[in-house]
Amino acid sequence: MSDIKYILGSFGDPDEMMHGIEKLQENGVSIYDVYTPMPIHGIEAKLGIKRSRIDIAAFCFGITGTCAAFALIYFCAVIDWKVNIGGKPSFALPDFIPIMFELTVLFCAFGMVLTYYASTHLFPGRAPRVMDLRATDDRFVIAVDAKDNAAHTVIDGLLKDAGALEVKYNERKYISYE
Amino acid sequence: MSGHNESILREPLITGDNITYAKITDDILGPVENKPNKAWWIGFIVSALGALLWVVAVSYTFWNGIGAWGLNKTVGWAWDITGFVWWVGIGHAGTLISAVLLLFRQNWRNSINRSAEAMTIFAVICAATYVVSHMGRPWLAYWVLPLPNQFGSLWVNFNSPLVWDMFAISTYFSVSLLFWYTGLLPDIATIRDRAVGTRRKIYSIFSFGWSGSVKTWQRFEAVSLILAGISTPLVLSVHTIVSMDFATSVIPGWHTTIFPPYFVAGAIFSGFAMVLTLLLVARKVLGLENYITMFHIESMNKIIILTGSIVGVAYLTEFFIAWYSGSEYEQYAFINRSTGPYWWSYWMMMTCNVISPQLLWFKKIRLSIKATWILSIVVNVGMWFERFVIIVTSLHRDYIPSSWAMFYPTWVDVSVFVGSIGLFFTLFLLFLRVLPSIAIAEVKLLLKSASEQAKMKQIKDGHENKEYVAEYVESLQKFDSVKQEDYAKI
Numbered sequence: 001m002s003d004i005k006y007i008l009g010s011f012g013d014p015d016e017m018m019h020g021i022e023k024l025q026e027n028g029v030s031i032y033d034v035y036t037p038m039p040i041h042g043i044e045a046k047l048g049i050k051r052s053r054i055d056i057a058a059f060c061f062g063i064t065g066t067c068a069a070f071a072l073i074y075f076c077a078v079i080d081w082k083v084n085i086g087g088k089p090s091f092a093l094p095d096f097i098p099i100m101f102e103l104t105v106l107f108c109a110f111g112m113v114l115t116y117y118a119s120t121h122l123f124p125g126r127a128p129r130v131m132d133l134r135a136t137d138d139r140f141v142i143a144v145d146a147k148d149n150a151a152h153t154v155i156d157g158l159l160k161d162a163g164a165l166e167v168k169y170n171e172r173k174y175i176s177y178e
Numbered sequence: 179m180s181g182h183n184e185s186i187l188r189e190p191l192i193t194g195d196n197i198t199y200a201k202i203t204d205d206i207l208g209p210v211e212n213k214p215n216k217a218w219w220i221g222f223i224v225s226a227l228g229a230l231l232w233v234v235a236v237s238y239t240f241w242n243g244i245g246a247w248g249l250n251k252t253v254g255w256a257w258d259i260t261g262f263v264w265w266v267g268i269g270h271a272g273t274l275i276s277a278v279l280l281l282f283r284q285n286w287r288n289s290i291n292r293s294a295e296a297m298t299i300f301a302v303i304c305a306a307t308y309v310v311s312h313m314g315r316p317w318l319a320y321w322v323l324p325l326p327n328q329f330g331s332l333w334v335n336f337n338s339p340l341v342w343d344m345f346a347i348s349t350y351f352s353v354s355l356l357f358w359y360t361g362l363l364p365d366i367a368t369i370r371d372r373a374v375g376t377r378r379k380i381y382s383i384f385s386f387g388w389s390g391s392v393k394t395w396q397r398f399e400a401v402s403l404i405l406a407g408i409s410t411p412l413v414l415s416v417h418t419i420v421s422m423d424f425a426t427s428v429i430p431g432w433h434t435t436i437f438p439p440y441f442v443a444g445a446i447f448s449g450f451a452m453v454l455t456l457l458l459v460a461r462k463v464l465g466l467e468n469y470i471t472m473f474h475i476e477s478m479n480k481i482i483i484l485t486g487s488i489v490g491v492a493y494l495t496e497f498f499i500a501w502y503s504g505s506e507y508e509q510y511a512f513i514n515r516s517t518g519p520y521w522w523s524y525w526m527m528m529t530c531n532v533i534s535p536q537l538l539w540f541k542k543i544r545l546s547i548k549a550t551w552i553l554s555i556v557v558n559v560g561m562w563f564e565r566f567v568i569i570v571t572s573l574h575r576d577y578i579p580s581s582w583a584m585f586y587p588t589w590v591d592v593s594v595f596v597g598s599i600g601l602f603f604t605l606f607l608l609f610l611r612v613l614p615s616i617a618i619a620e621v622k623l624l625l626k627s628a629s630e631q632a633k634m635k636q637i638k639d640g641h642e643n644k645e646y647v648a649e650y651v652e653s654l655q656k657f658d659s660v661k662q663e664d665y666a667k668i
Contacts, residue, residue, distance in 0.1 A: 012199070014626070037199065037368065038619040039395040049392060052400040062408070076324055076333035085337060098342040098419055105412045106349040109405060113356050116401045117386065120394050122363065126387030133371040135390055136364065138199035 006032065007152060008132055008168040009142040009159035014040050017140035020162035021046050024144065029155055032143045035135035054116060061111025062104045069103035070096060129174045139165075183627065186642050186650045190630035191286055192621065193659040194468040197631060199622055202469075203368060206616045209464050210369060214611060217463050222607045228600015235593035236311050244314050246590040252583040253573045257591040258312035259423075260565040261598060264448070265305035266347065266420055267441075267561060270413055271449025272298025273354055276361075277409035280402070285628055286477055288620040289469040292365075293460065293606075294453050295358040296613075300605040301452070302351045304598040309347070311594065339422035346419040350412060357405045363388045364398070364619045417445040424568065431511035431572035434499065440492035444561060447485035447531070450478050451557035456606060458551045460615060467659040469616055472545060476656065479544045482557065486535030489564075493532060511572055519584060520571045523563050530560025545656050630660060 011017035014036070021043070024031055031047060034040075044051075073096045077083070082090040117123060135141040144155055146169070156167050192202075214222075239246050249256060272294040279287035310316045322344045324334050334341045367388035370381035388394065421441035424432040454475065461470040500512040515524045534556050543549045575582045609615070626632055637647050651665045 033391045033393075035390045036392075036395065037203075037364070037390060038622040039399050040392075043392055044396050047392060049396060052397045054397055054400045055404060058404045058408075072324060073336045077336045081332055083332065083335065085335075092337060095337045098339075098415070098422075099336065099345045101411070101415060102342070102345040102349040105353060105408045108408050109353040109356055112401060112404060113360055116360070116397050120397055122386035122388065122394075124386055125383045128367065128370065128382055128385060128387045129389050130371060136368040136371045136388070137203050 003171045004146045004152070004169045005173050006131060006170040007144045007146050007149075007155050007159075008170060009144070009155075009162070009164040010132055010134065010166040010168065011140040011142070011163060012138065012165050013163065014038075014140050016163035017142060018043065018046065020142055020159055020164060023158045023162045024142070024155070027154065027158055029144055029149050029158070032145045035131060035141040035143065037136050037138065037140070040140070054112060054119075057115045058108050058112040061115075062108030064111070065103040065105070065107025066100050068107065069100040073099060127174075131170060131174060132168065133175070183632070183636050186633055186636055186646050188628065189471075189473040189650075189653050189657075190628060190633055191289065191471065191473065191624050192468060192629035193471055193657055195631050195634070195661075195664070197468065197625065197629060199625065202622055202625065203372075203618055205466065205468070206614050206618050206621070207369060207372070209610055210612060210614060211372070215463070218607065218611070221603065225600050225603035225607055228597055229604045230597075230600070231593050232307075232597020232601050235590050235597050236307065238590055239311050239594065240316055244312060246588060248585055248587045248591055250583050250585070252576055252581050253570055253585040255312075255573065256570050256585050257566075257587055257595060258308050260562065260569055261595050262305050262308035262312075263420055263441075263565045263569075264558075264562050265301045265308070265598065265602075267417065267445035267448045267565075268452045268558070269298040269301035269305065269350075269354075269449065270417060270442075270445035271453045272296070272301075273350075273357075273409050273413040274446055274449065275453070276357060277406040277413065280406040281410060285624060286474050288624060289466075289616050290453065290457060290474055290478075291620070292358075292361065292613075292617040293457060293609075293615045294449075295354065295361070296609045296615075297452060297456060297606065298354050298449075299351070299358060300602050300609075301449075302347065302354065303605070304602050306347065306351065307598065307601075308594075309344075339419060339426050342419045343423055346416045350416045353405070353409060353412060357402075357409060360398070360401060360405070361617060361620075362613060364390060365614045365617060368618055369614070414442055417442045429572050430505070430507040431515065431568065433508075434496060436492055436495055436499070440489065440496075443485045443488035443492065444531075444564060447482060447489055447535075448558055448561035450481050450485070451554040451561070454478055454482075454550055454554040455558070458547055458554070460610065464610070464615065466616065469621060472656045472658055475547070475550060476544055479538045479550060482535050482553075483538045486531060486557070490532035493528065510575075514575055515567060515571045518571065518575070520567065520574070523567050524571070527560050527563040527567050530556050531564060534560070547658075630654075634664070 009017075009020055011020060017034070017036075018040070021031060021034070025046075034043060034047070036043075043049075074091070078091045130136075131143055132139060132141045142159070142164075146152065149155060152169075159167050209218075244258075247257065272291075275287050275294045276291040279291075310319050313319055322334065322341065324336075363386055366381055366385040367390065370378055370385045373381055418438040418441070421437035425434060425437035427433060457470055458475070461467055497512055497516075500508045503509075515521075534553055537549075537553065538544045543553075570585050574585060633650065636642055637650075654660045654665065655662065
């Protein structure tokens with residue numbers, strides 16, 4: 001058994017890469033992940049990745065913000081310390097709306113983005129898990145787990161047929177680790 | 179994306195031949211990965227001196243109190259709030275470009291959104307410093323927050339637009355920062371993977387370990403879209419609330435319901451003007467003519483005509499309503515604006531904001547870089563005067579003629595304002611050096627569909643309607659970055 005952990009097909013064109021994914025799948029090769037310098041539309045469907053549910057999280061955070069703002073203002077202005085402003089009612093809902101709106105947006109934005117960072121494991125100082133340094137520049141990289149897919153030469157051939165400019169054999173999973 | 183061709187009738191968003199994904203990265207990262215040129219250093223030194231002036235003037239204000247400004251008992255709010263509203267307004271274009279144009283699928287935003295958003299953040303920083311420095315006792319700035327009584331105050335007054343404004347501006351700043359930074363992650367990763375040594379380590383920390391895997395991108399796109407969706411009403415709410423600082427008062431000239439839409443249009447107007455002021459220079463100095471094309475410049479000019487006209491209609495409506503209301507105080511406020519001691523500022527505003535943008539109806543002016551650049555500055559001068567007119571001329575003749583007064587700025591007023599411009603440019607120039615000024619990943623999305631070379635290929639394939647091709651080639655004449663001779667033989 002060799003030390004090869006991952007086989008990388010490095011493409012110069014997103015359409016060729018999509019073609020490569022099809023080719024591999026037709027031949028029963030499982031794809032570990034795909035690394036691209038830009039979002040590729042339609043790739044999720046091909047790889048069978050489920051729809052992101054981050055919108056649900058965003059809604060929940062947003063509604064929390066609305067409620068939090070209402071609760072804060074209601075407590076301060078209606079329950080805790082009523083201020084008599086020309087005898088007007090202290091529970092003045094229209095005046096609450098601007099802050100309720102702002103806090104909805106604030107909670108939604110921060111809640112959603114922090115959820116995104118947490119679920120995708122993004123945080124300051126995290127060691128980048130990069131298999132090919134050009135995947136953030138001009139290469140579209142398909143990574144295949146070498147241990148799960150035995151026939152390396154077949155994979156190599158399929159990738160090259162699809163238009164891969166280069167096929168790499170990584171002995172370490174992430175080359176970015178020192 | 180790829181896979182289908184874009185209509186030949188649309189102008190290209192990326193020009194130049196032999197543009198590849200690698201070339202896009204190289205072109206955009208040029209200023210980040212190389213030593214700055216002389217133009218950058220000159221700009222930076224001048225701006226940094228301005229920023230230094232700002233530090234001196236603001237420190238002087240903190241030490242001596244706002245008595246250092248030219249305020250008096252009649253005009254208790256002048257250059258500080260003028261500067262604040264001016265800067266917040268300028269900030270609006272960034273969010274408009276990044277959020278509203280994203281929702282409308284205007285792909286031309288892709289190459290200008292990054293620097294416009296950066297501009298938003300720096301403009302809001304300048305605005306926020308005015309808020310803090312005009313408080314008189316800035317060390318008690320936290321009193322605007324709803325804190326419990328033992329801090330020495332009641333709860334803040336939630337019926338006051340000034341409190342709403344605190345929430346609006348802080349939400350706007352932090353959400354814009356979040357939107358901008360999340361969008362920057364893939365581009366910081368690009369710099370990281372090309373860099374070596376310490377530089378790589380630094381960019382590695384700031385890239386948050388971005389990998390560009392399928393799931394990362396999928397969530398990234400969902401997050402961007404939702405952020406755009408919530409930022410769109412946010413950007414409209416911010417200047418609406420800023421206008422309510424005035425509109426909910428009972429000062430003649432301020433107490434009008436037209437203020438929110440009029441302020442929002444004015445904000446977008448001045449914001450786009452500032453984007454043009456910055457990008458026309460940046461495009462030339464950084465050599466980004468292929469990405470920020472004449473089409474982008476023309477599109478922005480069109481938005482300036484639209485919003486400038488809305489502002490013009492608002493000025494006239496205000497004047498009409500003042501007369502039509504039958505309220506003599508309201509009428510006097512407006513007569514005083516246009517013919518009183520500050521008549522020159524009123525007519526300065528009218529000329530710069532209403533008349534000069536109408537010149538952009540002429541194609542020749544709209545497509546001239548020099549004319550556009552000068553007009554963009556004229557617009558921002560006009561927008562500064564608009565706020566000055568609204569604020570100072572409404573205040574300086576109040577209820578008792580014996581207390582009527584004039585406002586004269588002191589050197590501190592002037593220095594805080596000039597200094598804030600210095601601060602803004604210092605931050606912007608530093609941004610150009612350390613971060614990509616164009617969203618690399620988003621521009622790469624356009625390469626296979628909306629670039630000149632993709633369209634050239636479409637034409638050469640010969641399946642396109644001849645009339646369409648002729649129209650397309652004609653539309654290319656305005657581009658300064660297109661080689662016209664390439665099309666001569668087609």
